[in-house]
Amino acid sequence: MEEIDDITKLRAVKGDKNAFKALYDFYSPFVWRVVMRMTGDRNMATELLQETFVNVHKSLRKFNAESALSTWIYRIAYNAVLASTNRRNRFRSHLAYNDDVYMGRETDSYEMKDMVEKVLSTLSVEDKFLLVAREVDGLSYEEIESVTGSSAGTLRTRLHRLKESIRKRFEDEPEIKEAV
């Protein structure tokens, strides 16, 4: 996982506004992708993105500069989504996924959008994070471990099962067309 340079990181920790903006620009795309996929709702994801970086700003002084800033920020985002999910219990993916998620893309078919929606609707928010963090953004198991608190071994097993179930779904639903 890429990290912002140390000078900007230290300046942000010291309270430099420009450095904080640079930090937001650097890390927000990943946070956005994860919260968007975990919640499936654009408005909710926007709120959570905002909440994440407000919390980052509040806690930045306490950040131990020797650890990875990326996983620290992702942990804040992850916890914000979990807290929000527990609080409102309204992120039911089959309801929350809307057309916003699929706007502006080039490659896929409607069937594949539907498939992603169906698959994600059956997963817990923790599993959605695992899937996106590992398969889309390429975080290592150790990085995901430091975000979620689950051991790398457990995560590896969970992801293996997840991918197996996804593969099985494709086998079970042969009507889905190949888009490319």
Added chain:
Amino acid sequence: MNREDLFYEELSQVPEMPSGVYEKVARRAALHTSVRNSLLALAASLIMALGFFGLIDKRTQDVALQPEVADELQIISDYLNGDDLEQEFENYAFIGGF
């Protein structure tokens, strides 16, 4: 590209980040900073006020006379005002056998 690959490609597709989020974050962060600074200033004022009044109180205690000194001063005062004469007469009467 097989369907599974397409699935993971699809998974990575999300709408563009909404604009204006950073501005909201910056506003809330600035508000938080000013509230925190105000609370710190209030706490510092309270500490200083408590320290000031504590110091005054300590000085008051410091200038209060010790009982022994107060007794001595009372004796001197009685001597100067003649208030101790009656006691003195009694003492002399006792010693002189009057």
